[in-house]
Amino acid sequence: MRQAGLFGLSDHMKRLSADGDPLEVLARIVDFEAFRPTLVAALGYSDGTKGGRPPYDPVVMLKVLVLAAQNNVADGRMEWLIRDRLSWLRFLGFDLGAATPDANTIRMFRERLTAVGALDTLFADFDRQLKARGYLPMGEACQGSGDAKHRWNAGAGGQIVDATLVAAPKQRNTEAEKAAVKAGRSAAEIWLDEPAKARQKDVDARWTLKFAKARPTADGKPQPDIAIPSFGYKSSISICRTFGFIRKGQVTDGARYDGRMLRDVVTSDNTASDVWADTAYRSQSNERWLKAQGRVSRIHRRKPKGRPMPAHVRRGNTTKSKIRARVEHVFAHQKAVMGLFIRTIGIERAKAKITLANLAFNIHRLIFHERRAAIG
Numbered sequence: 001m002r003q004a005g006l007f008g009l010s011d012h013m014k015r016l017s018a019d020g021d022p023l024e025v026l027a028r029i030v031d032f033e034a035f036r037p038t039l040v041a042a043l044g045y046s047d048g049t050k051g052g053r054p055p056y057d058p059v060v061m062l063k064v065l066v067l068a069a070q071n072n073v074a075d076g077r078m079e080w081l082i083r084d085r086l087s088w089l090r091f092l093g094f095d096l097g098a099a100t101p102d103a104n105t106i107r108m109f110r111e112r113l114t115a116v117g118a119l120d121t122l123f124a125d126f127d128r129q130l131k132a133r134g135y136l137p138m139g140e141a142c143q144g145s146g147d148a149k150h151r152w153n154a155g156a157g158g159q160i161v162d163a164t165l166v167a168a169p170k171q172r173n174t175e176a177e178k179a180a181v182k183a184g185r186s187a188a189e190i191w192l193d194e195p196a197k198a199r200q201k202d203v204d205a206r207w208t209l210k211f212a213k214a215r216p217t218a219d220g221k222p223q224p225d226i227a228i229p230s231f232g233y234k235s236s237i238s239i240c241r242t243f244g245f246i247r248k249g250q251v252t253d254g255a256r257y258d259g260r261m262l263r264d265v266v267t268s269d270n271t272a273s274d275v276w277a278d279t280a281y282r283s284q285s286n287e288r289w290l291k292a293q294g295r296v297s298r299i300h301r302r303k304p305k306g307r308p309m310p311a312h313v314r315r316g317n318t319t320k321s322k323i324r325a326r327v328e329h330v331f332a333h334q335k336a337v338m339g340l341f342i343r344t345i346g347i348e349r350a351k352a353k354i355t356l357a358n359l360a361f362n363i364h365r366l367i368f369h370e371r372r373a374a375i376g
Contacts, residue, residue: 009086009096016087022367023091029370030363031129032059038125042118056101060092061109062122064101067091069353069360072339075103114352123249123359130245130366137240137247138271157272158241158298161265161281162327163258164335166354168205168232168342204347206255207231230254232342233350236261237358239327240270245365246330246358251351262286266295274298276324298323334361 017024039058067088068078082088082100094100101109113119131137138157173181180190181203191198210230214223234256237249250264258280266275275290276298290297300317303309334340340357342350 013086013090021087021090023087025367025371026363027091029367032063034129035059035062035122035125038118038121039113042113042116042121056105056109057093058109060094061101061106063092064106065110065356066360066363068106069356070338070364072341072357074343075106078106079103110352110356111349114348119352119355119359123355123362126359126362127245127247130243130362133366135243135245135366135369136271137245137267137269138242157270158274158276158296159238159247159267159270159272160241160324160327161236161238161262161275161277162324162331163234163236163261163280164331165208165210165230165254166233166235166340166342166350167230168202168350170231171202171205173201200345202345204253204350205232205342206253208234208254233347233354234258234261235331235354235358236265237327237330238265238267239330241272241274241276241323241326243365243369244326244330245362249355249358251347251354253347259283259286263289266290266293268293276320276327278324300324330361333364 036059039062043055043058045055045058064078064082067073068075073081079100079102082092082094086096089096089100092100113122137159177190185203187198187201187203188195190203191201208230210228211225212228214226216222232254234252234254235249236252236258237246239246247267247270248265250261252261258278259282262277262281263286273294273296275295277300279300279302282297282299282302286299287297298320300320301313303313334357338357338360340354342353344350344353
């Protein structure tokens with residue numbers, strides 16, 4: 001093997017930059033230092049007077065969590081990738097050969113933020129960054145000369161609500177254990193004599209059925225819907241129609257009915273009144289609540305039971321679907337590109353993983369808009 005030159009590493013990093021290192025773009029566009037006050041307040045690190053190894057910089061550790069969320073990498077794998085990838089080392093600010101966070105350090109940092117509820121605050125901090133840059137949840141940006149994100153069409157904004165199932169490792173329980181889980185007993189209570197097994201049991205995730213449309217037969221005859229059993233958690237979100245950013249999110253067990261989450265994810269700061277959602281969110285209670293909040297319901301209408309769908313309702317649902325489909329792009333990116341999957345145990349850790357995934361998606365979306373604005 002040929003001996004490396006004196007400037008080999010420097011030249012290699014320059015070539016990475018010349019090829020368009022996406023992490024350099026990420027570091028340039030996102031102001032990670034803006035998160036420091038929240039991180040410092042949440043972590044409560046000592047001043048070091050008592051000695052001991054100083055902690056890693058909290059902003060650097062937040063970058064580690066963002067990288068892990070973007071790639072859905074487990075903590076052990078993350079430890080190795082940080083040491084292995086030069087572009088990651090440069091993004092995180094570590095020198096070649098210097099000490100880097102191990103799996104336990106990454107896990108404990110995330111656990112500490114989860115325990116004090118700081119991840120939701122960090123998500124809100126980034127939303128304020130978006131608003132400060134002009135990405136306001138209001139009318140849709142108009143096409144034309146000038147800075148497009150500051151030109152508005154107030155009649156074309158609003159928010160879109162939907163939910164998706166996020167899979168978790170399936171649990172293999174007996175009928176008695178299933179009954180105990182449904183009764184709300186903790187894992188330590190159910191597996192009293194098997195503490196090691198109890199630590200690996202997720203009693204917060206739930207089974208549910210996800211229905212998919214079956215293809216009609218060759219002669220056009222419709223087929224019954226396909227019921228697919230799924231186990232895990234449910235991520236409910238609201239995105240702004242204008243820019244596609246996730247403005248609010250909630251995490252529940254997988255069996256929670258979508259319509260019950262409408263009031264928890266509809267935001268009050270969107271100046272356009274329209275709210276889009278599928279038929280799971282249509283109920284008299286939700287319609288009354290939206291009206292009381294000054295919102296205009298664009299929720300899909302259900303087919304009348306035992307009767308064909310009226311033509312005008314079908315056309316209205318089709319029109320709404322063209323707008324509502326934008327929220328499906330969010331879930332598709334999180335699952336297909338980011339590989340979103342829950343590896344942890346318990347709903348609090350699942351909330352942390354999904355909140356970080358939502359933050360990582362918004363960062364990706366910001367980079368998309370900033371690049372498009374730069375191109376013009």
